[in-house]
Amino acid sequence: MDGNPEKPQYGKREKVRVEIGLKDDGGKPIEADLSVSVTDRRAVRYDSLGN
Numbered sequence: 001m002d003g004n005p006e007k008p009q010y011g012k013r014e015k016v017r018v019e020i021g022l023k024d025d026g027g028k029p030i031e032a033d034l035s036v037s038v039t040d041r042r043a044v045r046y047d048s049l050g051n
Helices: none
Strands: 002-005 018-021
Touching: none
Parallel strands: none
Antiparallel strands: 002 018
């Protein structure tokens, strides 16, 4: 997976645009429906069980 942000740095609560490229095992581009969630690691506790 490759990710290219529109800008090198963003401010707090600023809308972020990232172009994401996905490829299969043979290196061919593939289509996908994706959802991304980003949070501050201090706001969400680490799940030691990996759930």
